Amino acid sequence: MPALISPRFLFFGGSLRFQKLTHFSRKTWFHSSVDKGPLTLASFDIKSKIETTEPRETTKLKVPKGKKIIRSNAIKPKKVENEAAPFAAQSFSELGLPSTLIERLETEGFTTPTDVQSSAIPVILNGQDVVIQSYTGSGKTLAYLLPILTNVGPLKKDCSSGGSYRESGGKRAEIEALIVAPSRELGMQIVREVEKLLGPNDKRAVQQLVGGANRSRQEEALKKNKPVIVVGTPGRIAEISAAGKLHTHDCRYLVLDEVDELLSFNFREHMHRILEHVGRKSSADPRNPVAKRVERQTILVSATVPFAVTRAARSWGNDPLLVQAKKVVPLESIPQSGPVLSKKTDTSSPSNPQTQPAVELPPSLKHYHCVTRVQHKVDTLRRCVHALDAKSVIAFMNHTRQLKDAVFKLEARGMVAAELHGDLGKLARSTTLKKFKKGEIRILVTNELSARGLDVAECDLVVNLDLPTDTIHYAHRAGRTGRLGRPGTVVSLCEEREVFVVKKMQKQLGVPIPACEFVESKLVVTEEEKIPHQLE
Numbered sequence: 001m002p003a004l005i006s007p008r009f010l011f012f013g014g015s016l017r018f019q020k021l022t023h024f025s026r027k028t029w030f031h032s033s034v035d036k037g038p039l040t041l042a043s044f045d046i047k048s049k050i051e052t053t054e055p056r057e058t059t060k061l062k063v064p065k066g067k068k069i070i071r072s073n074a075i076k077p078k079k080v081e082n083e084a085a086p087f088a089a090q091s092f093s094e095l096g097l098p099s100t101l102i103e104r105l106e107t108e109g110f111t112t113p114t115d116v117q118s119s120a121i122p123v124i125l126n127g128q129d130v131v132i133q134s135y136t137g138s139g140k141t142l143a144y145l146l147p148i149l150t151n152v153g154p155l156k157k158d159c160s161s162g163g164s165y166r167e168s169g170g171k172r173a174e175i176e177a178l179i180v181a182p183s184r185e186l187g188m189q190i191v192r193e194v195e196k197l198l199g200p201n202d203k204r205a206v207q208q209l210v211g212g213a214n215r216s217r218q219e220e221a222l223k224k225n226k227p228v229i230v231v232g233t234p235g236r237i238a239e240i241s242a243a244g245k246l247h248t249h250d251c252r253y254l255v256l257d258e259v260d261e262l263l264s265f266n267f268r269e270h271m272h273r274i275l276e277h278v279g280r281k282s283s284a285d286p287r288n289p290v291a292k293r294v295e296r297q298t299i300l301v302s303a304t305v306p307f308a309v310t311r312a313a314r315s316w317g318n319d320p321l322l323v324q325a326k327k328v329v330p331l332e333s334i335p336q337s338g339p340v341l342s343k344k345t346d347t348s349s350p351s352n353p354q355t356q357p358a359v360e361l362p363p364s365l366k367h368y369h370c371v372t373r374v375q376h377k378v379d380t381l382r383r384c385v386h387a388l389d390a391k392s393v394i395a396f397m398n399h400t401r402q403l404k405d406a407v408f409k410l411e412a413r414g415m416v417a418a419e420l421h422g423d424l425g426k427l428a429r430s431t432t433l434k435k436f437k438k439g440e441i442r443i444l445v446t447n448e449l450s451a452r453g454l455d456v457a458e459c460d461l462v463v464n465l466d467l468p469t470d471t472i473h474y475a476h477r478a479g480r481t482g483r484l485g486r487p488g489t490v491v492s493l494c495e496e497r498e499v500f501v502v503k504k505m506q507k508q509l510g511v512p513i514p515a516c517e518f519v520e521s522k523l524v525v526t527e528e529e530k531i532p533h534q535l536e
């Protein structure tokens with residue numbers, strides 16, 4: 001039976017209680033077609049209408065005995081306003097970014113900041129330590145990259161063209177910003193985002209130090225290219241730093257992306273080294289020469305911020321602020337004992353200090369569960385994909401050894417599927433991911449490795465072939481679809497005896513996860529969707 005608390009939070013002593021969602025749309029009930037192509041405010045067009053569906057008429061479907069159709073997606077679409085687009089009305093130039101960077105953003109099709117970017121950029125530019133929390137796919141990566149690039153590297157303010165952008169004049173490989181991510185895939189994705197902004201001529205200002213790649217080549221590249229920004233995984237960064245080949249004492253920025261994952265037991269030793277060395281200089285105090293001054297700005301980032309993170313932020317940072325999509329509050333105002341809302345807490349009051357959600361889901365997502373026997377799960381997945389006409393699907397399982405078998409069964413049923421997990425070689429992992437992003441693989445069968453940070457805009461369906469261990473894992477898995485306000489569907493397959501776990505999760509997450517079935521290639525909702533405050 002899946003436990004509802006992850007062991008890593010037990011280790012760090014964090015408490016997991018969860019808040020109700022403030023963004024909750026009951027209007028958009030069904031899966032709808034996903035907008036393809038590059039997403040900009042113009043292409044997204046908040047004011048224009050997008051297609052979602054509402055019940056109007058039910059078509060005749062063969063429904064199993066004793067089941068009642070509440071809704072089915074055999075219903076004609078109706079146009080409604082999109083409430084989910086996470087854009088604030090400001091432009092990037094209003095946020096104090098240099099013109100060089102704004103030009104690069106425009107070239108890459110980024111014209112309008114998202115809400116979390118509007119909140120975070122001025123605060124980080126002001127030198128504050130922050131915890132950035134906003135739901136998956138809301139643009140947290142640029143929220144910290146843009147202020148860093150304003151002060152570091154070739155696009156920085158006052159960097160005259162042709163001159164060196166390195167603080168040390170290029171004599172020594174001094175790193176100015178270190179970004180840590182829990183997986184190789186996420187690390188590489190962040191590197192690509194930085195490279196995109198730097199442009200083809202300045203790509204070498206960023207260097208990846210991820211595990212699984214050739215370490216001596218990474219060390220040579222550090223020596224030769226003298227990057228100012230390094231992005232990597234904890235183990236590889238700590239190894240190269242311990243070997244004396246990565247100098248981070250002058251580092252001005254330390255970013256921990258997916259910080260709650262980085263706090264897990266597995267990363268403990270490496271994270272300890274990183275936190276002890278980055279931006280720490282020997283004390284000038286002759287009475288205490290071993291003491292170190294911390295001269296870095298610490299930026300912690302995740303969609304999920306349990307108490308363990310706020311506690312860590314307080315001890316690592318200097319008066320850190322909690323930055324959310326439309327709100328910035330001192331972390332000190334969050335109660336010590338547990339930051340999340342209780343059921344009876346008033347979420348509407350902005351002065352309420354307990355307004356920090358531990359888990360927030362993208363408002364554009366629809367959630368369902370489907371009861372099925374273990375041996376029928378893969379077939380139910382196939383029927384689910386057909387019923388929703390999903391083009392790009394991520395299916396999560398809890399145990400790596402089962403992935404191959406699921407892929408084999410899907411392929412036997414004529415579906416293009418592939419497995420992705422940490423036991424595969426570096427090349428196999430990146431080839432599979434590339435193919436999935438290009439649309440050459442329809443169903444990616446994977447484990448927790450792909451739950452964090454993976455950004456595939458086209459992913460329109462997430463299926464939990466096994467239930468996640470807790471609501472934090474649910475949120476990160478679910479967040480692989482519905483990126484940046486796009487519609488997305490999450491279907492959890494479970495056995496009858498696990499339904500109580502789904503009920504518990506919907507209560508903790510504050511979103512309805514009604515039962516559904518797949519009948520004659522249609523999704524049929526067989527349970528009334530209850531709004532969060534009606535959930536017992």
Ligand SMILES: Nc1ncnc2c1ncn2[C@@H]1O[C@H](COP(=O)(O)OP(=O)(O)OP(=O)(O)O)[C@@H](O)[C@H]1O
Nearest residue numbers: 039112113114136137138139140141303453455484
């Ligand atoms: N202002 C913007 N305009 C258009 N697209 C944007 C903007 N900001 C970010 N994006 C795009 O939105 C997608 C999601 O962004 P990002 O991966 O940073 O989300 P996230 O909040 O970090 O998600 P997760 O919590 O899953 O890691 C990316 O493809 C990114 O390039």
